Amino acid sequence: MKPLIFGASGLIGNACARLGDEYCGTINITDIPCIDNHGGSHLLRMELSTFAMAHSQPIKQISEFIEKQQPDCIINAVAWSHVDGCEANPEKALLINAELPRQIAMMGRRFSLPIVHLSTSYVFDGEKEVYTESDSPNPLSEYGKSKLSGETAVMEVLPDHSIIARTIFVFGEEILKKNFYYQVRRAVTSGTPLNVPCDQWGNPTYVETLAAGLIELLRKKRYGLFNVCGNESMTKYRWACEILDSLNAGHPLAMSVKSKDLGQPAPRPFNASLSNEKFSSACGISFDSLNNDLVKMLGKN
Numbered sequence: 001m002k003p004l005i006f007g008a009s010g011l012i013g014n015a016c017a018r019l020g021d022e023y024c025g026t027i028n029i030t031d032i033p034c035i036d037n038h039g040g041s042h043l044l045r046m047e048l049s050t051f052a053m054a055h056s057q058p059i060k061q062i063s064e065f066i067e068k069q070q071p072d073c074i075i076n077a078v079a080w081s082h083v084d085g086c087e088a089n090p091e092k093a094l095l096i097n098a099e100l101p102r103q104i105a106m107m108g109r110r111f112s113l114p115i116v117h118l119s120t121s122y123v124f125d126g127e128k129e130v131y132t133e134s135d136s137p138n139p140l141s142e143y144g145k146s147k148l149s150g151e152t153a154v155m156e157v158l159p160d161h162s163i164i165a166r167t168i169f170v171f172g173e174e175i176l177k178k179n180f181y182y183q184v185r186r187a188v189t190s191g192t193p194l195n196v197p198c199d200q201w202g203n204p205t206y207v208e209t210l211a212a213g214l215i216e217l218l219r220k221k222r223y224g225l226f227n228v229c230g231n232e233s234m235t236k237y238r239w240a241c242e243i244l245d246s247l248n249a250g251h252p253l254a255m256s257v258k259s260k261d262l263g264q265p266a267p268r269p270f271n272a273s274l275s276n277e278k279f280s281s282a283c284g285i286s287f288d289s290l291n292n293d294l295v296k297m298l299g300k301n
């Protein structure tokens with residue numbers, strides 16, 4: 001596999017890129033310089049919001065890049081996943097989370113490249129205990145609505161050659177060290193407790209297994225909708241405690257707080273837990289236990 005990765009600087013995109021370095025050639029789209037309207041040059045990622053508009057300069061640049069580099073699939077890990085930011089600016093959310101994926105999928109159709117598009121269990125309202133691929137979405141937030149629109153757009157453009165991978169509570173090695181694992185670790189280093197919701201459920205998902213699973217689904221040509229997530233469902237507070245245990249730190253560093261007391265502007269589903277059965281049987285890759293994955297994180301920066 002030689003994937004063209006959009007969002008290769010992010011948590012999931014970068015894990016796919018690291019994996020690609022091991023056994024596929026990888027193209028990091030963020031490395032392509034492009035010319036802005038004022039004649040200056042900067043990295044393509046800064047232009048991706050205009051990429052959502054037809055006939056933009058980035059479309060031309062990406063087309064030329066694909067023709068030259070000949071990738072054999074696309075992974076779209078770009079998103080505006082700032083849930084409260086999306087609530088305040090739904091138009092921007094739709095542009096990045098729905099219109100941009102549509103344009104990327106059109107690029108896939110034009111060059112006959114299958115696509116993996118990342119999505120989220122925030123497309124659900126959280127009223128059910130565990131969600132499968134056949135459950136009907138009902139997003140509560142502008143983020144969830146924009147991500148659902150992105151799924152629909154990709155499936156409309158590439159109905160037979162797209163993989164929509166819904167995930168939740170992703171953690172692991174990351175360049176910017178902004179995911180929840182690092183937030184908890186910083187609480188330990190600084191001694192400042194972290195407020196963590198005790199009523200929001202999900203599956204902690206190790207990014208290395210997630211990335212390997214996405215590549216494997218592509219390799220096996222298993223197209224369609226998949227929940228790609230860890231096996232264990234728990235509250236975010238319990239997840240924080242598991243991380244603290246793995247670091248031999250005390251639980252007081254995580255403060256259990258009800259969602260209503262966090263003052264988050266956007267509603268979150270209380271239950272965003274997913275079943276990964278369809279993924280495991282289609283892909284042949286299984287997630288390890290959270291404890292084992294946390295041990296793997298110990299040696300990492």
Ligand SMILES: NC(=O)c1ccc[n+]([C@@H]2O[C@H](COP(=O)([O-])OP(=O)(O)OC[C@H]3O[C@@H](n4cnc5c(N)ncnc54)[C@H](OP(=O)(O)O)[C@@H]3O)[C@@H](O)[C@H]2O)c1
Pocket residue numbers: 006007008009010011012013044045046047048049076077078079080081096118119120121147166167168169170171
């Ligand atoms: N992480 C999770 O727990 C989680 C849970 C459920 C679903 N997901 C889904 O998984 C996907 C990837 O998530 P992630 O956690 O890897 O996200 P992330 O770490 O925030 O990375 C997002 C990527 O998108 C790029 N990006 C954002 N806005 C952009 C713009 N306007 N133009 C160009 N590039 C832009 C970022 O580039 P820069 O770094 O250069 O800004 C970065 O490469 C998303 O679809 C998200 O909805 C993630």
